[in-house]
Amino acid sequence: MKGIRRSHQMFIQCFMSRGFLDAKEVKHLYKSCCETFGDAYLADEEERRKLLLEFVLTINNNLRQFHMEIKKGVSEEDGSNFYGLVNMSDNNITRLASDYTTNELELFKKIVEFIVVESATGEIGSIEVVNLTEKLDRRMSKNDAENLINRMEEDKWIRVKQGRISLGTRAILELEQYILSVYPDSATICNLCNKLCLKGQTCGSCDCKLHFHCASRLFRGQDEPKCPKAGCGEIWSHDIPNRDVTMRSTAVEQEDRHSRTRKRKLRH
């Protein structure tokens, strides 16, 4: 393979064990890989960033033949970046990748459909999930459904907070294309960042939607925010959220990171 060094291998293996890393962890990992195997680690931040991009590009150029790559995603919660090793193929091979039965997968599809089509908040409650199990061809007990939710949370397909379920980091990275192609009429693209937008704010008079963090970014410092969609210009009737991670104190970000680390579980 072209240009793969030990440092790249350590980088890939770390992604294999951890699945997802946030931007800070990636920088830390990169530094550690360089130092362990004597690669140049530049002092200049801008130069170093370029080298890191090149580093990941080399990895992806090589992993692509195996239908895998390290991909960047953006959290709908706070706009923070995260990175994951994801499967790009949708063929038979990935079929075994996840330990889900056909019936469990049916339920997951119904959950995704509810979140994309029915829900205005990009979430679904656990009671609604139990209701969905009744629409399955084959029965699933409440217990089994809860079990499935736990497993899917561990695998980062979904995120559970205070009983509300939304799509997790893995789903955001791997399912965007699927959702856009299966639900072209319901799936909305964020007006600012052009990515799929499930959680966010919607204009009162048109279909314009913005992620919370994108609204924070767009309307920052504005007294009278207006809908950004061309030809609309309606007053933006929502409170402007303070969700942009780049605007928040580092302390909050770190607290976030720690709670995530604590929740990380073994994927056996």
Added chain:
Amino acid sequence: MPKAKPRRQEADDDASSAASQTSFSQTQSNTQAERAMAGMEPAEQERRTNDLVQYLLIMDQRKVPIKKLDINKQVLKEHSKAFPIIMRSASDKLSKVSVGLKVIEMQDNKQKSYILVNEIEQTSESQHLRWSDEEKSKMGLVMVILSLVFMNGNTMKDSLLWHTLKKMGVDHEHQHEVFGDVKKLVMTEFVRQGYLECIKQPNSDPPAFDFKWGQRSKQETTKRKVLQFVCKVYEKEPQQWTSQWQDLLQSEGTPNGNA
């Protein structure tokens, strides 16, 4: 989209798996495999190899041995007779050239299965980055057990292991704060992951077991490293453990000397 797990259908597999029963490291089946390869376009050979690499990479993330049966069913399918050759080229692709992982055949099973072990030198830093806190604790326990087994002459009765661990504060009779059900963790999870081998003593009632190092441990660590670990704990020099020191030298003198 996460994919559904196809229902098991062992029966229809017999024909194909019987036909390619030998492992990829053995040569007997090569002629047959070569014939199967000859029946494939080069592009198809390449595609299956890459698909197999992807499959191994995905499945390995669960740290459970990957069954040959499943590889044939999910990846090679009608070309499963070419298994030895495709598996060999997939292993090559995985090792030096890309990810730094080595395919190891599990030996303690009637059913052929494989695990991926690390080829690059592990530093404490890389382990720190790779493992969650929970995994770090578990790996600590693995290291302790590997040490105990090695110091005990490369095999250890389960009763002695439980007794020793209990003295160290890991009581198998009670739910452990980090490890939960210790017996289950050691006998099931560590064994499945290839860290330990657990062999039932013949005619034992109630059943008694012997623990040995598993395939993964033999690949990912050495007797020297384990003895160094023990020396650090007891503040001794490695040579002071005479028989272990001899065992270590012997293991380093022969390739794969853990046998």
